[in-house]
Amino acid sequence: MNLSFDISGISERARLAAGVLAKAATAAKAAAIRAAAGEIRARAHAIVAANATDMAAGAANGLSSAMLDRLMLDAKRVEGIAAALESVAGLPDPVGATIDGWERPNGLRFSRVRVPLGVIGIIFESRPNVTADAGALCLMSGNAAILRGGSEAAHSNRAIHAAMAAGIAASGLPADAVQLVPTTDRAAVGAMLAAHGLIDIIIPRGGKSLVARVQNEARVPVLAHLDGLCHVYVDAAADPAKAAAIAVNAKLRRTGVCGAAETLLIDRAALAMAPAILAALLDAGCELRVSDELRALDPRLKPAVDADWDTEYLDAILTVGVVDGVVGAVRHINRHGSHHTDSIVTEDAGAAETFLQEVDSAIVLHNASTQFADGAEFGFGAEIGISTGRLHARGPVALEGLTTYKYLVRGDGQVRP
């Protein structure tokens, strides 16, 4: 046994804390999160100092400037972390809500009520704000959290976690509600993934290699956030101005997010709109890789190869193809997409309904940008990730996605014949 990491001890403490959190009143959970926010504010100097140690090590280890930017904390970012916690504390509490209720002819009264999942393991990389965000979302939904951050943010995570734990404990809830795994040893990830029965669900937050490892190794159920190979389809009945604006926004507003479009499909009957849409994208600095029938439209266009239709660029590159109407678009998307987020641009209500119903993705939009794939834009106030799995929770996952249910059955002595 690795004495530096005792998964059974940590998860046993988490289970005890989860028992308290499951019964905790909404106000008590909100107060604990606000107290955690207060401690983070009060310790902002210490958190920034701890982060400086990580930043120095990161620079020495040759982290990319993008990774260093994700890692960096200053007073403003620490304030942002505290404010984000306060916003979680203000969200409606899903726990205890009655989802359904009915009575049977034998007089038994059934109800289905929301309860927390239990113990949630979060495995994440670089961004130290996840320590606070994920911990608060778990706590507000009545779950105990076991957090395992990356080695590159070890000092930052410990400083933020210490503040959170102090705030939670001061509020009267158990500090073990949010635990940080005390080692960044890679073996700790393996132990968490194998902790069947001890951890109820694992949520990975990080790059593709982390998510792939979690998917491959986990004996615990995983709420995974995989590829976002999102499409915009411009239908024959599209409004050309909306089509150009949505294509540019879906691709270029932010290219590194999972809701960014990677493929633009144009209805063969809408080819007259193609020059203006492609010019808008090219003028905005986007590289376009297009199918043969579009090559002649602009000298800046490049040829698409087979792999392009299945590539999530996360960059200012877009594949553009031609399909035969909404049926062709649905077929292409269900074959090449990642079941994440896809959008149709059309003024034809029938085509829109066909697309909405038949595209097999977590989020399907009509006349709106794929970049709305985000818990905050859905009005959830937060998100712990966007699930690309089909089970339990799909699309943006916030507090409700961190709950399950149980059945309560009230009788007056019924026995089963």
Add this chain to the structure above:
Amino acid sequence: MNLSFDISGISERARLAAGVLAKAATAAKAAAIRAAAGEIRARAHAIVAANATDMAAGAANGLSSAMLDRLMLDAKRVEGIAAALESVAGLPDPVGATIDGWERPNGLRFSRVRVPLGVIGIIFESRPNVTADAGALCLMSGNAAILRGGSEAAHSNRAIHAAMAAGIAASGLPADAVQLVPTTDRAAVGAMLAAHGLIDIIIPRGGKSLVARVQNEARVPVLAHLDGLCHVYVDAAADPAKAAAIAVNAKLRRTGVCGAAETLLIDRAALAMAPAILAALLDAGCELRVSDELRALDPRLKPAVDADWDTEYLDAILTVGVVDGVVGAVRHINRHGSHHTDSIVTEDAGAAETFLQEVDSAIVLHNASTQFADGAEFGFGAEIGISTGRLHARGPVALEGLTTYKYLVRGDGQVRP
């Protein structure tokens, strides 16, 4: 590659069928299931003859009489299978229902609608009626099913499946909606469990060794039906007659079902009721293994050992212990139970609410027998199993548990700022 079992071919055909089923109208799905029932009735002689082959092989291979009884089909049981299908065809269709809807300040209109899971793999043993039941539940919920039955029922399963496929095809839906794996080779189970991305969920229906293998090997999410270590707690404020009736029914109505009680807990303040309750159980033929403080009550009582508190007997044996009130009962059940089904007997509404809220089980009852743990008793009309997992679906799982949801977002040109 094993040519006798091509999981990618089967699952590709299932995926195509699932695409058709997802769009199929409720009436079309119901008609297909009724047509399947009709074919099963029309082929009853052939099905019984196929079953006779399995029965002869089973007897030669030394199957227990209990297993032979589960395997056996006669005209009455075949009629029961057909009637069960007709009852599934009459259930309300969950697909397409709008779960939630809201509008955001930017004018985007969100809705969350139920959609099928996709391709469901069912791995089952002995009872050939599962071929029909599970296939019909999957079809009615818009899912394609890949069924893999046990070798002991191979001929029966093939005959029932051939009838179903013919009925489905005659109704106009794809026969591949319900496929039976053409081999009972154990390697076929392994291929299904590894089919990540091809099969969306595996549902095992069988004994502990099958479920354990599925849990250990699966790379596909599993909806598992594990132990039912169920408790009845008799509170100080119990009605003694209800307590005795519920204890006897919960243990003895049927001892082999997962909702059968395995442990009886008696409040220390209710010990005066214990002699009558224990006598009722003993008189009904139940073996009682009791804690020390109860031993003197009756010469027929046996001492409980530590392992008894954690044993699912599935037999006419019950462990009986003493706890300190509802708090002691909750603590015992959350520690020793299997989070399946537990019941409190009390006339004290406060004690009942504490128990209902704090026992961490899929089904928690007040003044009713644990044997109500059953989809039909819940009013679901059917069940594909009782989930003891915490994710996706918990407790009895019927049509709704075989669905997921997607988000539809309707706009008029919105782009994200």
